[in-house]
Amino acid sequence: xxxxxxxxxxxxxxxxxxxxxxxxxxxxxxxxxxxxxxxxxxxxxxxxxxxxxxxxxxxxxxxxxxxxxxxxxxxxxxxxxxxxxxxxxxxxxxxxxxxxxx
Amino acid sequence: xxxxxxxxxxxxxxxxxxxxxxxxxxxxxxxxxxxxxxxxxxxxxxxxxxxxxxxxxxxxxxxxxxxxxxxxxxxxxxxxxxxxxxxxxxxxxxxxxxxxxxxxxxxxxxxxxxxxxxxxxxxxxxxxxxxxxxxxxxxxxxxxxxxxxxxxxxxxxxxxxxxxxxxxxxxxx
Numbered sequence: 585x586x587x588x589x590x591x592x593x594x595x596x597x598x599x600x601x602x603x604x605x606x607x608x609x610x611x612x613x614x615x616x617x618x619x620x621x622x623x624x625x626x627x628x629x630x631x632x633x634x635x636x637x638x639x640x641x642x643x644x645x646x647x648x649x650x651x652x653x654x655x656x657x658x659x660x661x662x663x664x665x666x667x668x669x670x671x672x673x674x675x676x677x678x679x680x681x682x683x684x685x686x
Numbered sequence: 687x688x689x690x691x692x693x694x695x696x697x698x699x700x701x702x703x704x705x706x707x708x709x710x711x712x713x714x715x716x717x718x719x720x721x722x723x724x725x726x727x728x729x730x731x732x733x734x735x736x737x738x739x740x741x742x743x744x745x746x747x748x749x750x751x752x753x754x755x756x757x758x759x760x761x762x763x764x765x766x767x768x769x770x771x772x773x774x775x776x777x778x779x780x781x782x783x784x785x786x787x788x789x790x791x792x793x794x795x796x797x798x799x800x801x802x803x804x805x806x807x808x809x810x811x812x813x814x815x816x817x818x819x820x821x822x823x824x825x826x827x828x829x830x831x832x833x834x835x836x837x838x839x840x841x842x843x844x845x846x847x848x849x850x851x852x853x854x855x856x857x858x859x
Contacts, residue, residue, distance in 0.1 A: 588692040591800040593729065596696050598792035600703055600722075606785030607707030610778055615758060619706050619719050622750065626726050629738075637733045640806030642819045645735050646828055649820070652745055653835045657842035659750050663757045664846035670761050 593634035601627035612677040614666050618659065625655050691732050698725030716754045723747040734811035737820055 604623030611617055629648045636644025673680065702721030709715040723746045730739035809819060824832055 587688050588732075589800075590803065591796060592692065593733070594796045595793050596699065596729075598796060599789055600699060601792065602785045602789030603700070603703040603707060605788050606781050607703075609781035609784060611707060613712060615712050615754065616706070616715050619715055619754065622719060622746070623703050623706060623722060626723065626746075629742075630726055630729055633730055633733050633735045633738060635803075636735070637809065638803060638805065640808050642809060642823045643827075645738055645816075645820055646823050648735075648738055649741070649824065650828075650831060650835060652741060653839065656745060656750060657838050659753060660842050660846050661849075663753060664850045667757060667761065667850050 590634050590638040594631055597627040597630040597634070600624075600630070612679055614669075614678055615663075617678065618662050618666075622655065622659070625651060688732060691728065695725045695728035695732070698722070698728070712758050713755065716751055716758065719754070720747050720751050723751070734809060734816060737817040 601624050604620045604627060607620035607623065608617055611620065629651055632644040632648045632651070636642065636648075699722050702718040702723075702725060705718030706715045706722065709718060723742060727739045727742040727747070730736075730742055809816070
């Protein structure tokens with residue numbers, strides 16, 4: 585049986601990125617939208633690791649390390665914002681936040 | 687053997703990703719996210735990125751998803767969302783067109799470029815070679831960026847604490 589090549593991994597990552605982008609556009613719950621951003625970041629990580637393996641260059645894996653750190657910081661800040669919004673108005677969706685009034 | 691692992695892990699990834707965007711209950715979506723993250727970790731192992739696979743499971747599937755579930759439980763937003771309400775009727779088909787377009791364009795570009803990517807010398811993968819190479823790269827070439835991430839994390843944590851803290855006026859009420 586054939587070995588999976590770098591192209592296979594990159595196509596999988598492209599599909600994962602597309603699913604994440606679609607979810608980000610379709611869903612209105614801010615928590616689910618954050619999860620979709622995580623899906624897209626993971627697709628990029630998969631591309632980085634696949635190409636790092638292909639080129640024989642460890643720099644790609646270092647980039648994934650930094651992406652993970654930034655993703656963790658982003659989730660912390662994002663969920664903090666979600667908490668402080670939902671404390672004022674329970675059950676808010678992305679549409680309810682269109683007007684920037686407190 | 688590699689191909690079987692690839693197909694199974696890809697099924698995990700895609701099933702989890704689709705369930706994130708179609709599940710009504712946010713808890714189920716978070717569990718779908720765990721499935722996707724584990725699938726990506728399996729891909730990392732088969733691509734000889736052992737350290738990143740471990741970090742993926744610990745940081746993503748452990749810490750980040752637990753943070754999501756924690757917020758879902760804390761805010762009590764775990765009730766199901768009615769997906770049939772649609773304020774902009776055009777948005778959903780348009781989003782599917784945009785998502786399909788992104789996938790189509792990326793796949794076309796990848797397939798066209800598949801022969802032009804040069805093949806480097808493979809990384810050493812036996813034993814703990816991966817983590818040694820990663821450590822040399824991270825603490826050698828990228829040590830300044832590594833130090834900056836510590837500032838980023840401190841700023842993120844301090845900012846979040848400041849933002850979600852109730853002000854003295856609110857506590858007094």
